[in-house]
Every structure is written in structure tokens, then in C-alpha cells.
Amino acid sequence: MFDVLRVARQLERAVSEEPARFHAMEADAWVTGLPGPGDVQVGTGREPLWRNLGYWRDVERVDESNCERVGALFGAAQARLAHLLATTAGLTRTDHVLDCGFRYGDQDILWAEAYGCERIVGLEVTPHHVRVGRERMRMLGLDGRVRLELGSATRMPLGTGAFDVVFALESAIHFDTREDFLREAFRVLRPGGRLVAADLCQTRDRETGLGLRRRLRHRYWRGRYAFPEANVWTTERYRSELRRVGFEQARLTSIASDVFPAVNTALAALQGLRAAAHPLEPRALDRVRAEVQRARRMEFEQLQWLTRFNCDEYLVVSALRP
Numbered sequence: 001m002f003d004v005l006r007v008a009r010q011l012e013r014a015v016s017e018e019p020a021r022f023h024a025m026e027a028d029a030w031v032t033g034l035p036g037p038g039d040v041q042v043g044t045g046r047e048p049l050w051r052n053l054g055y056w057r058d059v060e061r062v063d064e065s066n067c068e069r070v071g072a073l074f075g076a077a078q079a080r081l082a083h084l085l086a087t088t089a090g091l092t093r094t095d096h097v098l099d100c101g102f103r104y105g106d107q108d109i110l111w112a113e114a115y116g117c118e119r120i121v122g123l124e125v126t127p128h129h130v131r132v133g134r135e136r137m138r139m140l141g142l143d144g145r146v147r148l149e150l151g152s153a154t155r156m157p158l159g160t161g162a163f164d165v166v167f168a169l170e171s172a173i174h175f176d177t178r179e180d181f182l183r184e185a186f187r188v189l190r191p192g193g194r195l196v197a198a199d200l201c202q203t204r205d206r207e208t209g210l211g212l213r214r215r216l217r218h219r220y221w222r223g224r225y226a227f228p229e230a231n232v233w234t235t236e237r238y239r240s241e242l243r244r245v246g247f248e249q250a251r252l253t254s255i256a257s258d259v260f261p262a263v264n265t266a267l268a269a270l271q272g273l274r275a276a277a278h279p280l281e282p283r284a285l286d287r288v289r290a291e292v293q294r295a296r297r298m299e300f301e302q303l304q305w306l307t308r309f310n311c312d313e314y315l316v317v318s319a320l321r322p
């Protein structure tokens with residue numbers, strides 16, 4: 001028994017201690033039709049390369065009638081999540097923005113173009129993301145306003161009090177650790193600056209009393225997805241960590257019901273289309289539709305964020321540096 005646990009811990013360490021390696025090696029395309037991250041081709045610079053679960057309120061949800069359009073629908077929900085963070089922060093064109101875990105910079109393009117932000121700095125731990133992100137900014141003429149840097153959100157190579165807004169769009173869960181990130185975010189914010197994040201956690205303590213099988217399962221999946229055990233927090237823990245670091249006016253708003261069920265169905269459609277040799281051939285599409293129908297009928301407790309990671313909450317977090 002002890003050995004099994006030790007192997008699980010080693011496995012977890014192998015990936016979660018090197019998030020850059022994990023994120024660079026992810027092989028799956030997130031949006032139908034896109035190549036995997038290892039061979040991302042930048043054409044116009046506007047190809048959607050998001051990697052978040054999306055905010056599906058007022059976005060057409062994927063079902064049996066539209067599943068072949070899942071790529072566009074998913075992209076719309078992912079952009080909507082970036083808009084939600086921007087409006088939560090009350091983003092203005094003069095704000096100096098830091099974006100932690102930008103991946104290929106989709107949200108930075110959106111914030112620069114839709115909100116007119118004149119200065120965005122991005123921090124990313126995966127070199128490939130930084131290279132592609134910079135190339136996109138150059139192609140779109142945004143490189144003067146969006147500066148993308150290689151570095152960790154847990155040890156920011158940035159001066160104190162330099163930013164009005166720090167964003168972490170579904171990335172803080174991967175930072176080793178989230179607590180270090182909060183401390184750094186507080187340091188680089190000016191007094192009156194805002195931290196805004198989209199993040200996963202637990203509505204209540206779901207860890208205590210778990211059996212060995214479930215503990216091993218969660219450890220395995222968290223390890224595979226570069227989700228350090230230290231970041232398994234409840235909403236209350238999140239609030240108290242923000243307070244401990246010095247943040248005030250913390251608001252933690254649940255959007256779980258507009259995230260998990262809809263993205264579960266979208267993922268079923270994506271996986272089905274990817275697995276089909278000829279996705280638009282009627283029989284292949286029927287199989288995808290059956291998968292989508294099955295996914296739509298799933299209970300909340302069956303969704304993968306609970307079964308794999310034991311996370312039942314998706315929050316928009318905002319807090320102020322006094």
C-alpha cells in the first residue's frame with residue numbers, strides 16, 4: 001500500500017514540479033481543427049488557441065443539433081470568460097496589466113483590442129508559449145503594447161507596485177504554489193490595484209475522510225494536469241489566504257453552473273469529432289451526437305472535475321491591494 005502511494009507521489013512530482021514541461025507536452029488540440037501545441041502554426045495570429053473551460057452564460061451551448069460547430073462555440077465561451085475578468089476588474093485603457101499564465105496570449109489580444117489597454121505584460125513559464133505569443137503580437141501589431149516574458153508567477157521578475165491589475169485566467173491552479181503567486185501579485189500591485197482570477201476549488205472540504213482509491217485517483221489526475229496538491233483549497237481557504245497576504249474587499253463569485261456542465265458536453269463533442277476519421281460523414285456524426293447526448297445527461301457529481309480532481313467549484317476571484 002505504502003509503495004503505491006509513493007509511486008503516485010513520484011508521478012505527481014514528475015509532472016507538477018515542472019509545469020513548463022507538462023504544458024509544452026500536452027498533445028491534445030483544445031479546439032477542433034487546431035494542431036497540438038507542439039506544432040501550432042500561426043497563420044494570421046488570430047487563430048483561437050485558448051485553453052480554458054469557458055464561461056457559457058449567454059453563449060450557445062453545444063448539443064446534438066450543433067456539435068459540428070463546437071470549435072466556434074467553445075472559442076466564444078472562452079473569450080467570454082476573458083471579458084468577464086476584464087469587466088470584473090473594471091479594466092480601462094490606462095491600466096497597467098499583468099497577465100500570469102497567458103499561454104499563447106489570446107486574452108491579451110482581446111484585452112488590448114476590446115479594452116484599448118496600452119500596456120500589458122505577460123508572464124509564462126512555458127518557452128514555446130512565449131515564442132508563439134510574441135510572434136502573434138508582432139503579426140497583429142500589438143508588440144508595442146503587449147510584452148510577453150518567460151518567467152514564473154510565483155517568482156516574478158518584476159518591480160514592486162508596478163501594476164494596476166493582475167490577472168490569472170484559469171492558471172493559478174497550476175502555479176507551484178498559488179499561495180506564492182498571491183504574495184507576488186500583492187507585491188507587484190500598486191496600492192488600489194486589483195487581483196482578478198478565474199480559478200477552480202472546492203465549495204467545502206472534500207478531502208477529509210476520502211478512501212485510498214479516491215485519494216490515489218485524485219493524486220494521479222492532479223499530477224497529470226500539473227495541479228499541485230498544495231493548491232487544493234476550499235472557497236473559505238481561498239478567502240483566508242487572500243486576507244493573510246494583505247488583500248481586502250475579496251469577492252469570490254461562483255460561476256460553476258455556467259462552466260462545468262456546458263464544457264463537459266463541449267469536450268464530448270470535441271473528443272468525438274477528433275476520434276472520427278471523417279467527422280462529417282453522417283454515421284460518424286451520429287456517434288458524436290450520441291456521445292453529446294450522454295454527456296448532457298450526466299449528473300454534476302459525474303463530471304470529470306469532481307471525479308478526477310475533486311473540484312466542484314469554479315470562481316471568479318477579485319481582491320484589492322489597500
Ligand SMILES: C[S@@+](CC[C@H](N)C(=O)[O-])C[C@H]1O[C@@H](n2cnc3c(N)ncnc32)[C@H](O)[C@@H]1O
Nearest residue numbers: 023050051052101103124125126152153169171
Ligand atoms: C490552463 S492554461 C491557461 C491559459 C490561458 N490563460 C487561457 O485561458 O487560454 C495555464 C497556463 O499557465 C501556465 N503556467 C503554469 N505554471 C506557471 C507559472 N508558475 N508561471 C506562469 N505561468 C504558468 C502554463 O504554461 C499554461 O500556459
